[in-house]
Amino acid sequence: MTPLQNVNVRETVPLISPRYLKLEEEISDAAVRTVVESREVIKRIIAGTDSRMIVVVGPCSIHDHSAALEYAAKLKQLAQKVQDQLFVVMRVYFEKPRTIVGWKGLINDPHLNDTFDIGTGLRMARRILLEVATMGLPAATELLEPITPQYIADLIVLTAIGARTTESPTHRQMASGLSMPVGFKNGTDGSLQTAIDAMQAARSPHSFLGIDADGKTCIVNTKGNPWGFLILRGGRSGPNFDPASLAEATERLLQAKLSPRLMVDCSHANSNKDYTKQRQPWQSCIEQRLAGNENLIGLMLESNLNPGNQPLSDPNRLRYGVSITDGCIGWDETEELILSAYEQLAGEPVAAQA
Numbered sequence: 001m002t003p004l005q006n007v008n009v010r011e012t013v014p015l016i017s018p019r020y021l022k023l024e025e026e027i028s029d030a031a032v033r034t035v036v037e038s039r040e041v042i043k044r045i046i047a048g049t050d051s052r053m054i055v056v057v058g059p060c061s062i063h064d065h066s067a068a069l070e071y072a073a074k075l076k077q078l079a080q081k082v083q084d085q086l087f088v089v090m091r092v093y094f095e096k097p098r099t100i101v102g103w104k105g106l107i108n109d110p111h112l113n114d115t116f117d118i119g120t121g122l123r124m125a126r127r128i129l130l131e132v133a134t135m136g137l138p139a140a141t142e143l144l145e146p147i148t149p150q151y152i153a154d155l156i157v158l159t160a161i162g163a164r165t166t167e168s169p170t171h172r173q174m175a176s177g178l179s180m181p182v183g184f185k186n187g188t189d190g191s192l193q194t195a196i197d198a199m200q201a202a203r204s205p206h207s208f209l210g211i212d213a214d215g216k217t218c219i220v221n222t223k224g225n226p227w228g229f230l231i232l233r234g235g236r237s238g239p240n241f242d243p244a245s246l247a248e249a250t251e252r253l254l255q256a257k258l259s260p261r262l263m264v265d266c267s268h269a270n271s272n273k274d275y276t277k278q279r280q281p282w283q284s285c286i287e288q289r290l291a292g293n294e295n296l297i298g299l300m301l302e303s304n305l306n307p308g309n310q311p312l313s314d315p316n317r318l319r320y321g322v323s324i325t326d327g328c329i330g331w332d333e334t335e336e337l338i339l340s341a342y343e344q345l346a347g348e349p350v351a352a353q354a
Helices: 018-024 029-047 065-082 118-134 149-155 169-177 193-202 243-255 279-290 331-346
Strands: 053-058 086-091 139-142 158-161 182-185 207-211 217-221 228-232 262-265 296-302
Touching: 018 118, 018 149, 029 053, 029 086, 029 118, 029 149, 029 296, 053 065, 053 158, 053 331, 065 086, 065 118, 065 331, 086 296, 086 331, 118 139, 118 149, 158 169, 169 193, 169 207, 182 193, 193 228, 193 243, 228 243, 243 262, 279 296, 279 331, 296 331
Parallel strands: 053 086, 053 296, 086 139, 139 158, 158 182, 182 228, 228 262, 262 296
Antiparallel strands: 207 217
16 A cells, blocks of 8 residues: 555654653752742843843753753852842753754754664753752753653743744744743844744643643643743844844833843844854943843853864764854853953952852
């Protein structure tokens, strides 16, 4: 008989259920406190009852367990120094949307060799998130589909929906059921309307196909997520971190009867895709905050232990602590920018790490 479906499917591989993956390693009390308390802090910042700024900072993507934990330990120390002005969240990204093709992230290909051992990838991602949360450092990520959240979302305090996926009904529906605040990036063309539409959609209840804790296909009925906010990341039309762009975005949000709170991504089009230029939008936004723009509630930086990026060729010859996706600033510049922002906002100096 002529096959009518799965014509281009090579094979299907069963996965462990979310419930059993979580049973492999019990979540610590410290991790639970980190997640619960950090989500509430972010909600208060969005609501305007906490005056701190959120700083989401970390590697473009995580590909090395040891480097990720070393970075997290450094960031935790720095976060404690600046916590009265800046609420620091580590960027812990495991899934990468690709414009055409390329490495799709640790969950999809944890061995970096096109073996696509997703079961191991999910275990590695969850282990990293558990360790980060247990040390008291909150984590943010980008979610690309409605399956992965069942495995790791209990350890995430903030989620971003990327420029390529903000327009997707699947991602808007998924966001409506997530348990943490969600930032929606403007479109790759710079359009604000795409993200505004997404915020409105995610506030509403939805019903869509997904999986439950046992990995069974189910209908997911959501209540709607009221904790959405806009992330400005620039677009093909150019950067959008300047005062005029922020004023326009605020006005558009108010017209749509949405929260005027927003975050600026200092990477991507806001740095003209040059990681060395992230300090320009960073400093501009700190100055805007000092000038009284309290709707500017956060900043994002792509940062790693060491600066730059490297091609993914032989996994055994990769330079330690260097991105294999977008270029990142190194730790020294990261610390300098965060401490400088703290000093400007607090009006007092703070010592760098030894």
